[in-house]
Amino acid sequence: AQSVSQHNHHVILSEAASLELGCNYSYGGTVNLFWYVQYPGQHLQLLLKYFSGDPLVKGIKGFEAEFIKSKFSFNLRKPSVQWSDTAEYFCAVRRQAGTALIFGKGTTLSVSS
Amino acid sequence: EPEVTQTPSHQVTQMGQEVILRCVPISNHLYFYWYRQILGQKVEFLVSFYNNEISEKSEIFDDQFSVERPDGSNFTLKIRSTKLEDSAMYFCASTPGTGVYEQYFGPGTRLTVT
Numbered sequence: 022a023q024s025v026s027q028h029n030h031h032v033i034l035s036e037a038a039s040l041e042l043g044c045n046y047s048y049g050g051t052v053n054l055f056w057y058v059q060y061p062g063q064h065l066q067l068l069l070k071y072f073s074g075d076p077l078v079k080g081i082k083g084f085e086a087e088f089i090k091s092k093f094s095f096n097l098r099k100p101s102v103q104w105s106d107t108a109e110y111f112c113a114v115r116r117q118a119g120t121a122l123i124f125g126k127g128t129t130l131s132v133s134s
Numbered sequence: 135e136p137e138v139t140q141t142p143s144h145q146v147t148q149m150g151q152e153v154i155l156r157c158v159p160i161s162n163h164l165y166f167y168w169y170r171q172i173l174g175q176k177v178e179f180l181v182s183f184y185n186n187e188i189s190e191k192s193e194i195f196d197d198q199f200s201v202e203r204p205d206g207s208n209f210t211l212k213i214r215s216t217k218l219e220d221s222a223m224y225f226c227a228s229t230p231g232t233g234v235y236e237q238y239f240g241p242g243t244r245l246t247v248t
Contacts, residue, residue: 055236064241121167122167122177122179122227124176
């Protein structure tokens with residue numbers, strides 16, 4: 022069955038530190054890849070998405086992610102985090118032919134100022 | 135910016151009762167979804183809906199669940215006889231189509247079954 026693994030359950034960083042959150046999926050076919058963020062008390066918002074083309078995608082708020090097909094990975098990065106980046110981050114995969122999003126368990130990011 | 139809305143934000147019900155969770159998708163969207171997140175676990179897909187019928191459902195979406203688009207704006211999830219394990223956050227989402235579109239999520243309804 023298709024699955025998504027997020028390696029880090031809780032990440033704690035100081036402001037200005039660099040961030041990388043891991044995401045691996047298990048599905049051999051073509052996939053669409055997403056990172057969603059959920060700020061405290063708010064709903065899921067799209068950070069960035071990959072459908073095709075350049076495997077390095079840039080999203081909102083300075084986030085980027087790199088799709089590495091050979092590693093079935095879609096890691097999220099940000100060079101310098103801010104306190105306002107404190108949130109839950111979810112990686113999600115969608116089979117191109119289907120419509121359901123398969124989510125990872127999420128990573129809680131806590132940034133101290 | 136258009137948003138998906140959900141009501142109520144929090145619903146408390148007793149085991150065995152029926153609940154209806156309501157969602158208003160973004161107005162020009164055609165595909166609608168329900169997901170749930172049990173506390174401490176991942177967001178799980180329940181069902182997708184298009185053209186007034188279910189287009190995809192997960193194994194979680196058993197006979198206890200049903201969805202409906204009763205009018206041109208609302209999209210509902212009904213749980214016929216709630217169980218303790220139905221306690222979760224339920225998210226509605228919508229998208230214009232199945233192509234290169236993201237899903238837009240609502241704020242969720244927290245369902246507590248006692």
